[in-house]
Amino acid sequence: MKPRSRFILSVLAFGYAFLYLPLASVIVYSFNDSRLATVWGGFSTRWYGELLDNDQVLDSAFLSLRIALTVATLATIFGTMAGMALSRFSRFRGRTLFSGMITSPMVMPEVITGLSLLLLFVSMQQLVGWPAQRGFGTITIAHTTFAMAYVAIIIQSRLSAMDESLEEAAMDLGGRPLRVVFDITLPLIAPAMIAGWLLAFTLSLDDLVISSFVSGPGASTLPMLIFSKVKLGVTPDINALATLIILFVSSGVLIAWWVSRRSQRQSA
Amino acid sequence: MAGNGASSTPFIEIRDVSKYFGDFAAVDSVSLTIGKGELFSILGGSGCGKTTLLRMLAGFEVPTKGRILIDGVDITEMPPYERPVNMMFQSYAIFPHMTVEKNVAYGLEKEGIPREEIKRRVGEMLNMVQLGAFAARKPHQLSGGQRQRVALARALVKRPKVLLLDEPLAALDKKLRERTQFELMSIQYKLGITFVVVTHDQEEAMILSSRIAVMDKGRLIQVGTPKEVYEYPNCRFVADFIGNINMFEGTVVDVDGDRVRVNCKDAGGELVALSDSPPLAGSAVCVAVRPEKIFISQNEPENSEDTRLAGVVEDLGYFGNLSLYRIRLEGGRIVQVSAQNRRRSAERFLEWDDKVFISWRPRSAVLLTD
Numbered sequence: 001m002k003p004r005s006r007f008i009l010s011v012l013a014f015g016y017a018f019l020y021l022p023l024a025s026v027i028v029y030s031f032n033d034s035r036l037a038t039v040w041g042g043f044s045t046r047w048y049g050e051l052l053d054n055d056q057v058l059d060s061a062f063l064s065l066r067i068a069l070t071v072a073t074l075a076t077i078f079g080t081m082a083g084m085a086l087s088r089f090s091r092f093r094g095r096t097l098f099s100g101m102i103t104s105p106m107v108m109p110e111v112i113t114g115l116s117l118l119l120l121f122v123s124m125q126q127l128v129g130w131p132a133q134r135g136f137g138t139i140t141i142a143h144t145t146f147a148m149a150y151v152a153i154i155i156q157s158r159l160s161a162m163d164e165s166l167e168e169a170a171m172d173l174g175g176r177p178l179r180v181v182f183d184i185t186l187p188l189i190a191p192a193m194i195a196g197w198l199l200a201f202t203l204s205l206d207d208l209v210i211s212s213f214v215s216g217p218g219a220s221t222l223p224m225l226i227f228s229k230v231k232l233g234v235t236p237d238i239n240a241l242a243t244l245i246i247l248f249v250s251s252g253v254l255i256a257w258w259v260s261r262r263s264q265r266q267s268a
Numbered sequence: 269m270a271g272n273g274a275s276s277t278p279f280i281e282i283r284d285v286s287k288y289f290g291d292f293a294a295v296d297s298v299s300l301t302i303g304k305g306e307l308f309s310i311l312g313g314s315g316c317g318k319t320t321l322l323r324m325l326a327g328f329e330v331p332t333k334g335r336i337l338i339d340g341v342d343i344t345e346m347p348p349y350e351r352p353v354n355m356m357f358q359s360y361a362i363f364p365h366m367t368v369e370k371n372v373a374y375g376l377e378k379e380g381i382p383r384e385e386i387k388r389r390v391g392e393m394l395n396m397v398q399l400g401a402f403a404a405r406k407p408h409q410l411s412g413g414q415r416q417r418v419a420l421a422r423a424l425v426k427r428p429k430v431l432l433l434d435e436p437l438a439a440l441d442k443k444l445r446e447r448t449q450f451e452l453m454s455i456q457y458k459l460g461i462t463f464v465v466v467t468h469d470q471e472e473a474m475i476l477s478s479r480i481a482v483m484d485k486g487r488l489i490q491v492g493t494p495k496e497v498y499e500y501p502n503c504r505f506v507a508d509f510i511g512n513i514n515m516f517e518g519t520v521v522d523v524d525g526d527r528v529r530v531n532c533k534d535a536g537g538e539l540v541a542l543s544d545s546p547p548l549a550g551s552a553v554c555v556a557v558r559p560e561k562i563f564i565s566q567n568e569p570e571n572s573e574d575t576r577l578a579g580v581v582e583d584l585g586y587f588g589n590l591s592l593y594r595i596r597l598e599g600g601r602i603v604q605v606s607a608q609n610r611r612r613s614a615e616r617f618l619e620w621d622d623k624v625f626i627s628w629r630p631r632s633a634v635l636l637t638d
Contacts, residue, residue, distance in 0.1 A: 168328055169361035171348045173375030173426065183374075187365045 030239035047240040064222040071143040072201035079151025087159040105146040114213030134216030142214045143204040151196035158192035198256035279304035285334030294320040296486035307463045309473040312483035318466045326355045354428040358435040360419035362407045369403040375426045393421045433465045503638035507556045516555045536599030541633035554636040559606040561632035569627045576627045
């Protein structure tokens with residue numbers, strides 16, 4: 001083995017260790033029998049069992065899941081519409097501005113997004129009496145606003161890679177514009193929509209900062225619950241919960257990757 | 269194949285059509301009539317406006333000014349899905365998520381035609397393009413030539429009044445292109461549908477078309493049969509664009525009836541050409557002669573009517589069926605001459621640095637003023 005390639009290999013190993021050792025330690029310690037989170041006391045799955053008896057954890061997990069499902073679906077619908085507008089319709093006034101603005105929720109610090117949404121919800125409550133209380137509804141709206149930006153970008157890049165004459169050909173053959181969207185455009189961008197849906201789902205499930213701003217009493221998502229528990233010290237059941245989340249999210253990412261790869265191969 | 273099925277009544281009328289993108293005139297005041305059943309080509313280099321003109325016929329672009337009529341109906345502002353026109357796209361634009369059969373059926377389904385009739389017509393059309401056995405295939409399982417035929421079948425199945433073809437053969441390799449050219453012509457002849465082909469390939473346009481329109485910089489330069497455009501180009505651009513040609517720039521010495529004598533310094537002699545509308549003596553003109561119209565010989569030719577010039581063989585190329593010579597004239601000018609290799613011989617008829625004479629008949633040369 002040449003010294004140069006050995007060097008590259010060690011850099012690679014270091015990089016991956018940096019990324020995955022913390023995750024691995026969380027997974028390993030989730031099977032720790034000891035009550036102390038950092039002392040190994042033999043293998044056990046009892047923290048997983050305790051997790052299932054904890055109503056607080058189950059409630060917030062269920063809330064997070066409900067929010068993530070709603071957000072993913074709404075963000076996919078709005079994001080697809082925005083992505084199509086950005087790449088397909090003939091130049092309209094302010095298209096460049098709109099195109100730049102769609103990415104702003106991605107680069108805006110989450111604290112700012114959260115704060116501004118909170119202010120919006122509070123002032124709306126004073127003006128029109130809605131939302132009466134903050135919780136599921138407000139978190140869903142907040143998550144949808146930033147998740148749809150990601151979906152729009154995915155859809156836009158898929159559409160710009162797609163031959164525009166496909167839609168023209170359908171119109172040439174007698175398809176009215178709306179019909180063509182359902183006959184041609186949507187089936188062809190469906191893989192990108194699935195990938196976008198999964199991404200939005202994971203983003204929503206992950207989010208802590210924005211949720212903390214726009215949530216109200218009695219409505220805490222899973223990340224919020226974990227964060228508040230950790231403040232009182234790391235307990236082994238958190239490790240078990242984290243392991244489950246890692247499993248859930250990584251399988252979601254894997255599916256998204258697989259779907260988008262398959263669609264790329266099909267269109268090639 | 270000039271004039272195959274062409275009739276003189278205008279079927280497509282393009283009346284003074286212009287298309288501006290911002291300040292740029294992609295198509296500039298084009299007027300054109302195309303007869304029913306014609307196989308009409310629009311020929312030009314990239315960016316000459318030919319595709320924009322085709323897209324205006326299809327309805328994807330609306331002219332900035334001017335009108336377009338098909339079969340007497342003004343379609344200028346009609347959306348593409350209402351026009352009696354179908355298009356075959358350069359990329360073929362076959363729907364990748366549908367089978368061959370579904371692709372071809374798409375247009376008929378949008379028309380609301382009964383299911384059995386769709387099935388019958390799609391089957392007939394697929395048989396005509398020899399794809400009957402491929403009906404259930406997905407597009408990615410087809411070769412380039414098969415995709416091209418799916419695109420053709422899909423565009424023809426609605427029996428359009430006009431079929432528009434955007435570079436129909438550009439994506440095929442040379443052998444397949446030659447075969448497909450003749451297939452296209454026989455399909456056009458069988459169905460009697462007016463074809464409008466856009467191409468940058470002058471050979472393709474020559475072989476396919478009943479008439480050719482040559483475009484440059486958004487303007488229509490010349491319209492005529494392939495023969496007219498090749499033998500009687502109306503300007504330097506058309507002469508140069510279609511086929512090979514030698515162009516001699518010079519000044520008119522005198523005019524005798526339709527005979528024009530032109531003095532050309534770099535040719536090292538006087539050239540004679542015929543012209544219906546001879547220019548005045550002293551004006552700058554161009555005498556253009558095709559390589560195959562020039563005779564080459566080692567002895568001085570006798571006919572005094574002909575233009576005769578002396579030179580030296582600078583270069584020669586053997587192509588099997590013909591030989592190409594580059595002759596340096598006494599004035600320093602290089603002339604291309606092509607000669608059929610009629611006799612079979614291992615020896616060359618001419619060698620490098622041989623002294624030769626070239627000559628051509630007065631009516632072989634074209635006098636260009638534009």
